[in-house]
Amino acid sequence: MKHDHVDSDFGPVPGVDLGQIFASRRLLFDAGVHRQLQAGISGRKEHGAQSIVVSGGYEDDEDYGNVIIYTGQGGRDAATGQQVKDQELTRGNAALVTSLSTGWPVRVVRSLTEHRRKAVDGYRYDGLFRVEDYWSELGRSGFLVWRYRLAQLEEGEKPDRAPHRPAGRTTLTRVEVKVQRIVRSTSVADFVKRVHDFTCQVCGLRLPTPTGAYAEAAHIQGLGKPHNGPDIPANVLCLCPNHHTLFDFGMLSIDDDLSVIDLATGRSLGRLTLHDAHEIDPKYLAYHRAHHSRGWVHAPVPAPGPGSTR
């Protein structure tokens, strides 16, 4: 168990300030900010992504400042930069999914040249982001791309010191990063949970607490950019935390007849439990199937081997 390896290279880099500009990818590499000279994503499936460069090179990226819709790597023609085949959920693309799972922060570097935001060439370190969501879609070229929503960490969420530490040191670095499993609480979510009496529509579990029961509301087509799903009961499921996790990771596929497939095993989990007061619109299920259920189907996980994920 190489514990020391786990958190090395994640988080802020000592001596590198927010907004610091590097003239070249080589300088960015040497400073330890982004340990890849060409690839936009630095990281491995095993531990997640340490950093990305938002270069504007992918036709589908969207940069909203503190929220970035980032397109995965691969499938581009080296000469033209155009998307010529489907992207796979491997290498850096898989690393960003692992980052969603672990919650470790990802350093974001913006290429100033390609962003044409300033009359400066170079690369600017823009701080720590978390991966909030990932999904697949057909990019503008008609090929499958993997996409990620990254949100900048709030001031209070920043690790108060770098998780870097010399190899072999055994004291544990305390870094608290508030992360992942962000559950949106809305009046609609509350309504759906109450209709189902806090019982999971997939497995029938109802988690007791000292003052009632606990369930989570899962939006089928996500709220907010870029999914822009509506916050209405027809777009929400009442799930236990485990099935919410599996649903968000695209491991559950729900057909129009509301039967649930466990994509890890290919087995049916039966139909969703329904309630007259809560109708589910199949178009949101179709959206979820199209965007969230393809990781498993298209890219079954290969057995990890040394170096195999880089």
Place this chain on the structure above:
Amino acid sequence: MKHDHVDSDFGPVPGVDLGQIFASRRLLFDAGVHRQLQAGISGRKEHGAQSIVVSGGYEDDEDYGNVIIYTGQGGRDAATGQQVKDQELTRGNAALVTSLSTGWPVRVVRSLTEHRRKAVDGYRYDGLFRVEDYWSELGRSGFLVWRYRLAQLEEGEKPDRAPHRPAGRTTLTRVEVKVQRIVRSTSVADFVKRVHDFTCQVCGLRLPTPTGAYAEAAHIQGLGKPHNGPDIPANVLCLCPNHHTLFDFGMLSIDDDLSVIDLATGRSLGRLTLHDAHEIDPKYLAYHRAHHSRGWVHAPVPAPGPGSTR
């Protein structure tokens, strides 16, 4: 299903500004900020707490500005204000647990008089907080009190408009409040999850994702104020999201011999699955039992009836 009732009275009050001062509890009541004239907590077990008044009246409150350690209500002598018996997990105390579960924001009002912070009398509306944690402990008087950690919502988390709406209106108000199930990702958490290969130590479940498996690290004695548990592997469990939820709500009690009791049913769930590289220190389990497992044992939930929770 009274949907309209669910979100009424939660969140910001239209026309009331952050920092606005009210000369009396009556004015606070009339403005709709805190709908109780005497009680410090306004709310019901069924839907959660809409507001609290931090008065400094309880001997165990701690106010850190954007984090408040708040003591529940009840058990005080009316004449002296001293704690004379155990508090129960009912009424307002139960409402604050429901707020943890639902994630709805709680309005916080500070009594300026008792805080002696300013040379002004009155009550100041200090914005929206979320309930992040609750537990029981022996207060300074030796009686059981219920305590809550409330944290102020970040700027970006504030509902962008009030969830209030006139009764009978059927359009759904879109309020996104990022809440609850905050999972702290640390190098230690990562270590423990890897040791157990992302397998729940209670039930053996291992949730698959397209790039690996997903588990959560549960700190046994919580990090941060006021528990100040250490971030070391001996204080961490690897759990599936469902058992993490139950553990945090005090529904699982783990004995020194590492056998797990489901407090809702009283049944044993067997022993925790262990691994040589990960020893658990019983003193943290004892802390968790003392502070988090008493809600069920001491205050089994009565069947809710009209008015019974107010």
